[in-house]
Amino acid sequence: MSRGILGADASDSMKTRAVFVIGIALGAALTVATQGYLGDIWRIYSEDIIYLTKQHIVLVLVSSGLAILVGLPAGILLSRDFMRRYSETLLQVFNIGTTIPTLAILALSITLLGIGFKPAIFGLWVATLLPIVRNVFQGLREVPAHLKEAAQGMGMTPLHILRSVELPNALYVMFAGIRTAVAVNVGTAPLAFLIGGGGLGELIFTGIDLNDMQMLLAGVIPVGLLSMLADYTLAKGQFWLIPRGVNPLRP
């Protein structure tokens, strides 16, 4: 699998790979150097780590899944010609999601949805939505006009043009948006703990409050590994799912 990435000499996938390798190496070095220390953490917190990591993954998957489900059609709709006059204004509405600090959104969502899992999902969903909508919109607008003209001139219907010409040619930019969004999502998810949403934030914030370094690391290390894993998986997806003719990563 990793040979495929190595084969592509695009800098982006090389970076992903480098980050991944460095992460593993760092982890291994740490394990060797402070075996006793990390071993202690694992012995004390293994149950919590496994339980909370699962929670964390569910938070990320559900909120970013929903963001993709809503963001994709929203981006497509905004990019249509008849929406052109309103698209920038509407994008500003999505923009609000990123200008307001995530913590504030989480606090606000408590007033709407109470505490627990639901408001946490909502807060993460808002924070993730914009990069997805923005990139879907941008990707579709950047499809060269002459491709659409050729498609129309050959007798393709608008839906067919969207499916066979616009989306495949916008896929790379769209995927980049999803990658950014998920990276933001994984890093923001620990905040969910603050409104009772669970996840690895529980170990991190409690560790901070108790000034317990071991507990803090028990939360931070899995979050770091998770975000690397998510980015790596998406990089793989970007490499293999985008057609070769429009994939700058593939020769």
Next chain:
Amino acid sequence: MIKLEKLSKIFETPNGGTVMAADKVSLEVPEGEICVLLGPSGCGKTTTLKMINGLIPKTSGKIHVAGRDTDTIDPVELRRSIGYVIQQIGLFPNMTIEDNICIVPDLLGWERSKARKRAAELLDLVNLDPSIFLKRFPKELSGGQQQRVGVIRALAADPPVLLMDEPFGAIDPINRAVIQDEFLKMQKELRKTIAFVSHDIDEAIKMADKIAIFKDGKLEQFSSPDDLLARPASDFIASFLGSDRTLKRLSLLKVSDVMLSGRVRVSAEEDVGKARDMMKEAGHKNIVMVGPRGRARGYLHLNDVVEATGTVEEHYQALPTTVNVDADLRTAVSQMFRHDTTWMACVDDDGFFKGFITQRAISHQLGATYRDTLAEDLT
């Protein structure tokens, strides 16, 4: 095959004004002919073309394609029955060459294997090896190769009518000439009815059966290339065609059009005296010597052999150059100038002597049209 009747297009500008992009354009392209829509940018030629397949909705007028009024046909169906080639080529980068060529057949619901077979045939037609190119992506092809694929993609479903919007505009001059020649060769067999937008007068002369010159949305003149160059209808057209328009006509005429008969000739073993008499009788200063089977071998000049005796073989000079009877006059004149000669022997593909051309005959032919016009004016 394509018939436009008082076709007009009025665009509204953002500040409330209107622009007449096409003003009551009427013209007819007969079946199997290439009509080049020619003019400076903004003259309405592209607008007119795009109204034919409905990419730009017309304001008023009628369009008939293959005998049907386009108002009565669903635009999507209409476009599937008309081949369309654009300057930017517009191959879809996400699809292989095969899938690109098969777009319209697929839209029309052809059987998959039939469409794929057709793609391979078409690639063969433009000398691209199907086994190499079918599975490639557009980015792996050179510009010239992409443009060839762009053209055959438009031919995939064998439409009777083709619209081409500056199809060879983005290619370097050398490749362009090659592709134009290839296309004309294909057209000889396919006999499509073609509307072709260009701003290049030389391309128009080369490709067109008829040229339609546009200015400010109006059709200024609609005639054959030779007629257009010989009798431009207005000062605008004359200046658009260029002050060297008479020379441009050279490429429309063939050597055989102005060639003088090659019946006067001598063979190597004949007597010089006989050659001299033949020249005097025909009023020529030169005579061509042919080999036993009629190939052009050399020539005699009258002044060189005034007092000479013996056979022709003892006195002949080598021909400085010959020209093929099928070559255009532009080539012929260029050769004459290069060899500083006022006449040339014409030969066929196998080198057999067919006749000769002189500078006088060429200038006479080019001038004939003007004398005709003058005579008409006087009567």
